[in-house]
Amino acid sequence: MRIVIAGAGSIGCFTGGLLAAAGHQVTLLGRPRILAEIAEHGLTCTDFSGMTQMIEADQLTLATDPTCLADAEVVIVTVKSRATAEMTALIAAHAPAQAPVISWQNGMDNGTSLRAGLVGRDVRAGMVPFNVVPSGAGCFHRATSGDIVIETGAGDLAKALNAPDLSVTESARIDAVQWGKLVVNLNNALNALSGLTILEQLSDRAWRRLMADQAAEAIRVLKAAGIEAQPTTPLPVWMMPFVLRLPTALFSRIAAQMLTIDPTARTSMAYDLAEQRPTEIDSLQGEIIALGAQYGCETPVCVRVAELINRASQEGVVQPQYSPKQIRG
Ligand SMILES: NC(=O)C1=CN([C@@H]2O[C@H](COP(=O)(O)OP(=O)(O)OC[C@H]3O[C@@H](n4cnc5c(N)ncnc54)[C@H](OP(=O)(O)O)[C@@H]3O)[C@@H](O)[C@H]2O)C=CC1
Ligand SMILES: CC(C)(CO)C(=O)C(=O)O
Known part of the structure; x- marks a missing residue:
């Protein structure tokens, strides 16, 4: 699946890395300071249990230009709440209307504001229970445990997004x-x-x-x-x-x-x-x-x-x- 991570920071790089390692075509849409680290060192995802997953930079598309959203089959939003309105406008302008948009953000308002700006699209709220710590040189470390939950909807998105070391389930009571x-x-x-x-x-x-x-x-x-x-x-x-x-x-x-x-x-x-x-x-x-x-x-x-x-x-x-x-x- 072609997945665009919209806002590649701690959560986006860690989850995007594991999705790429599982064979998805992952684009990290992010800031030059983070993408430059990954271009130089590759992306390394580690966790508290000793998991280490190295993803070479050429296994990923690294993008600062939001037009990369045009290629998405799924968009996963991982910006902080303050940037949701801007990212919503970028998704509305560039992502295909049929691509589901999933929020992996904290707080109650992000799903609502994505939905308000993306009327008629498949927008799902989500919940990431674990903590990710950026540890430099393209390395992102999951420091606590838990499974991601996304809102139930059409298709079997949770199953599609399940990857080794990344568990995603659906809930009708998101x-x-x-x-x-x-x-x-x-x-x-x-x-x-x-x-x-x-x-x-x-x-x-x-x-x-x-x-x-x-x-x-x-x-x-x-x-x-x-x-x-x-x-x-x-x-x-x-x-x-x-x-x-x-x-x-x-x-x-x-x-x-x-x-x-x-x-x-x-x-x-x-x-x-x-x-x-x-x-x-x-x-x-x-x-x-x-x-x-x-x-x-x-x-x-x-x-x-x-x-x-x-x-x-x-x-x-x-x-x-x-x-x-x-x-x-
Ligand atoms: N970190 C964690 O452990 C956890 C975080 N969460 C939640 O997940 C969400 C993401 O958090 P986290 O990963 O820590 O956030 P980060 O700040 O690490 O990552 C978001 C990234 O997106 C970038 N960004 C913002 N706008 C754009 C844009 N228009 N184009 C490209 N890049 C953009 C930001 O850059 P810039 O800073 O320059 O704006 C930043 O680098 C938050 O809602 C948070 O509460 C949930 C569970 C755990
Ligand atoms: C630490 C954790 C996982 C729970 O408070 C978190 O959500 C965060 O750091 O934003």
């Missing part, structure tokens, strides 16, 4: 899957504010208590709004705050059974701050704050965390090192 991921993604900001890796953060009960308070706040808002959230782990979403508050020894045992986390993993928002790029805070905490306001639920933790992220962005603080106490204020 909104519930995405809300479940959003609750997890609220930690992106806390992780960015902490200056720690995800593992260091999870190993500290004070951080976990703050994560739990933030998750509980979001769960209350979703309940008030009558929104279902499906978990990305075997644990129901409502249990997340209880498990996070457990003593470290017990928590570590339960977490180890559910999720593999590489010691290097940091959230995508930590990378955004580090590289002084706009963050996705409005699509994550912003979503809960707006819903809370609509349903009369207070969201003090999300509000405070969003303020601190926006302040760090404005002041160009690339790696804040807040303690949980400082965040609580």
Whole structure:
């Protein structure tokens, strides 16, 4: 299948690499700084389990020109939320109308805004549960586990996109899957504010208590709004705050059974701050704050965390090192 990855960064290069290794004709539409690395070194996908997949640069099409979309049988959108509107316009202008467009992005609004700009096309929301860390010289490392989920639709797209080391399933309740991921993604900001890796953060009960308070706040808002959230782990979403508050020894045992986390993993928002790029805070905490306001639920933790992220962005603080106490204020 001819697949265009629209926005080749961490998620796009990692998934595009595994799809190319599985025999698909993959075009990486991205920025020169990333494509130059791949042109020089090839693309290497690695993961926490020891998987290493090398893809030579000549097995891929590397493109900075959006007219490459004209060749797509499937478009996978992997830009950050801030770039979705622009990418939607490029897809509308260049991609064939019959090519399905799949969002592998965080937040609730990307699928909606792609759909609004691509009326009449097969647009599917999706959810990527795992973390990918760019480690230089064309290497992208998957640092946590999980299967990608896409919205059910015509054809058997999930099966077509399954590749060795890349599992894709379909769901008729993708909104519930995405809300479940959003609750997890609220930690992106806390992780960015902490200056720690995800593992260091999870190993500290004070951080976990703050994560739990933030998750509980979001769960209350979703309940008030009558929104279902499906978990990305075997644990129901409502249990997340209880498990996070457990003593470290017990928590570590339960977490180890559910999720593999590489010691290097940091959230995508930590990378955004580090590289002084706009963050996705409005699509994550912003979503809960707006819903809370609509349903009369207070969201003090999300509000405070969003303020601190926006302040760090404005002041160009690339790696804040807040303690949980400082965040609580
Ligand atoms: N990283 C992770 O571990 C995870 C990320 N996600 C989600 O996946 C999505 C992608 O995240 P991630 O891969 O980290 O993002 P990245 O910023 O690493 O990758 C997106 C890339 O697309 C580029 N881009 C933006 N607009 C264009 C354009 N018009 N033409 C070509 N290239 C363009 C960006 O360049 P520039 O920066 O110059 O705009 C950037 O290099 C986000 O919604 C994120 O929340 C989900 C799960 C895990
Ligand atoms: C770390 C992870 C997988 C969950 O919060 C993520 O979605 C991100 O880094 O954006």
